[in-house]
Amino acid sequence: MTNFEGMGSLTEENYIKSIYSLSLEAGEVTVSELAKKLNVKLPTVNSMIKKLAAKKVVSYAPYQGIKMTEKGKKEALSIIRKHRLAELFLVKVMGLGWEEVHDIAEQLEHVESERFYNRIDEMLGKPKVDPHGEPIPDVNGKIHSKNRLAVSQMKEGTSGKISAVSNDEKSFLDHLNAKGIQIGDLITLKKRESFDGSVLIITKAKKETMLTHQVAERIWVES
Amino acid sequence: MTNFEGMGSLTEENYIKSIYSLSLEAGEVTVSELAKKLNVKLPTVNSMIKKLAAKKVVSYAPYQGIKMTEKGKKEALSIIRKHRLAELFLVKVMGLGWEEVHDIAEQLEHVESERFYNRIDEMLGKPKVDPHGEPIPDVNGKIHSKNRLAVSQMKEGTSGKISAVSNDEKSFLDHLNAKGIQIGDLITLKKRESFDGSVLIITKAKKETMLTHQVAERIWVES
DNA sequence: TTTTAAAGTTAGATGAGTCTAACATTTAAA
DNA sequence: TTTAAATGTTAGACTCATCTAACTTTAAAA
Ligand SMILES: [Mn+2]
Ligand SMILES: [Mn+2]
Ligand SMILES: [Mn+2]
Ligand SMILES: [Mn+2]
Numbered sequence: 001m002t003n004f005e006g007m008g009s010l011t012e013e014n015y016i017k018s019i020y021s022l023s024l025e026a027g028e029v030t031v032s033e034l035a036k037k038l039n040v041k042l043p044t045v046n047s048m049i050k051k052l053a054a055k056k057v058v059s060y061a062p063y064q065g066i067k068m069t070e071k072g073k074k075e076a077l078s079i080i081r082k083h084r085l086a087e088l089f090l091v092k093v094m095g096l097g098w099e100e101v102h103d104i105a106e107q108l109e110h111v112e113s114e115r116f117y118n119r120i121d122e123m124l125g126k127p128k129v130d131p132h133g134e135p136i137p138d139v140n141g142k143i144h145s146k147n148r149l150a151v152s153q154m155k156e157g158t159s160g161k162i163s164a165v166s167n168d169e170k171s172f173l174d175h176l177n178a179k180g181i182q183i184g185d186l187i188t189l190k191k192r193e194s195f196d197g198s199v200l201i202i203t204k205a206k207k208e209t210m211l212t213h214q215v216a217e218r219i220w221v222e223s
Numbered sequence: 224m225t226n227f228e229g230m231g232s233l234t235e236e237n238y239i240k241s242i243y244s245l246s247l248e249a250g251e252v253t254v255s256e257l258a259k260k261l262n263v264k265l266p267t268v269n270s271m272i273k274k275l276a277a278k279k280v281v282s283y284a285p286y287q288g289i290k291m292t293e294k295g296k297k298e299a300l301s302i303i304r305k306h307r308l309a310e311l312f313l314v315k316v317m318g319l320g321w322e323e324v325h326d327i328a329e330q331l332e333h334v335e336s337e338r339f340y341n342r343i344d345e346m347l348g349k350p351k352v353d354p355h356g357e358p359i360p361d362v363n364g365k366i367h368s369k370n371r372l373a374v375s376q377m378k379e380g381t382s383g384k385i386s387a388v389s390n391d392e393k394s395f396l397d398h399l400n401a402k403g404i405q406i407g408d409l410i411t412l413k414k415r416e417s418f419d420g421s422v423l424i425i426t427k428a429k430k431e432t433m434l435t436h437q438v439a440e441r442i443w444v445e446s
Numbered sequence: 447t448t449t450t451a452a453a454g455t456t457a458g459a460t461g462a463g464t465c466t467a468a469c470a471t472t473t474a475a476a
Numbered sequence: 477t478t479t480a481a482a483t484g485t486t487a488g489a490c491t492c493a494t495c496t497a498a499c500t501t502t503a504a505a506a
Contacts, residue, residue, distance in 0.1 A: 094342045
């Protein structure tokens with residue numbers, strides 16, 4: 001059960017993925033952000049960061065933020081690639097719903113087998129987008145990311161095609177399923193309430209639906 | 224990353240699987256057999272056995288052999304089911320060769336998801352046999368095992384259909400691939416050398432091939 | 447600018463899974 | 477039936493990933 005030459009343990013892989021996704025928002029990642037995301041305490045993160053820094057996956061100096069190195073980004077993108085390929089495979093080939101694939105992909109992303117992922121990639125025709133609209137990095141870690149605008153940022157009266165959701169937890173996607181919202185749907189923003197940031201949209205099925213700000217900011221339309 | 228209620232860690236699952244398969248040969252399993260199979264030292268096995276005994280997965284008294292409990296057998300069969308379903312899926316749905324699926328299945332068997340395995344089972348039509356001819360336990364752990372005879376035990380002049388191989392390591396299966404031997408092939412045993420136990424068989428393609436005893440005893444024909 | 451709160455670090459402990467070295471028991475040979 | 481070899485067990489140590497408690501540094505308030 002020895003790990004791959006130069007590759008990290010399952011735990012390390014999860015740290016790398018989390019650091020990467022947090023760094024997309026802020027550039028520098030803090031120890032406490034990471035601790036919250038991974039559900040561990042601060043000292044746990046602190047000691048793991050030292051290990052990752054020793055492996056040149058992140059750069060770090062005490063009391064400073066955590067930054068990914070190029071090596072770290074490559075590893076992160078490779079794991080994200082596997083995660084998203086797995087999700088799409090589970091939906092397209094195995095017929096699972098977009099709301100139930102994330103938890104399985106969290107496990108499959110750690111499977112170590114070039115062959116396995118190459119076959120998935122081929123069977124899906126080298127896809128560029130996962131079931132939640134998120135881009136799938138290619139084998140070299142390159143991402144084709146489209147310009148996107150959160151539904152919470154749309155101007156009243158404008159329309160847009162839903163291109164992605166920035167959360168793939170089951171509870172959130174169950175909520176969207178209940179409202180009949182899917183990737184690819186054309187929606188129109190009818191009204192935004194300035195009080196709480198909730199929005200009223202007109203869905204594909206010409207139905208009016210209200211979305212809270214928390215929901216609207218996690219749905220992206222093409223721009 | 225907490226483990227399933229009552230279910231074991233990845234390490235425990237690997238012990239359970241190994242104990243089960245060794246117990247099929249001998250009933251009682253020894254500490255040293257297990258240590259050899261798992262590539263760990265005797266004291267490592269000793270302490271893990273105590274843990275498994277505490278969990279009622281095996282029964283054990285010092286210096287006595289290790290026996291699986293009913294609970295342990297159930298767990299073992301559930302893991303074996305997942306392993307074999309995964310192997311067949313990799314071959315039938317994903318187009319991989321029978322020689323390359325075992326290592327991937329070793330990882331997939333630990334995936335925790337009813338949905339995942341139910342879909343695989345459905346897509347394959349609730350299959351009974353894996354790509355190596357080994358029976359796939361059903362959800363209740365029931366196995367339909369056919370009567371089998373090792374090629375090394377066949378009488379000279381008799382024929383039989385290859386129904387399984389009792390080893391799914393890549394090196395062994397590469398060897399069979401090179402000799403053009405597959406599950407389902409009808410073969411005839413032409414001669415057995417009493418000196419070294421090697422056998423001469425006539426394959427489906429009417430070609431004569433020599434198999435060493437080590438190989439012949441790992442290939443089963445229906446009887 | 448002092449004080450306080452938040453964030454980060456160090457020290458030391460724990461459980462899982464592994465190891466080596468030393469000792470005990472069982473089995474096989476002499 | 478004594479001796480030697482093989483097998484099994486105990487004790488103690490190590491790494492990994494985690495924790496709590498105590499201390500330090502930085503950032504925010506007063
Ligand atoms: Mn996901
Ligand atoms: Mn996704
Ligand atoms: Mn196998
Ligand atoms: Mn098999």
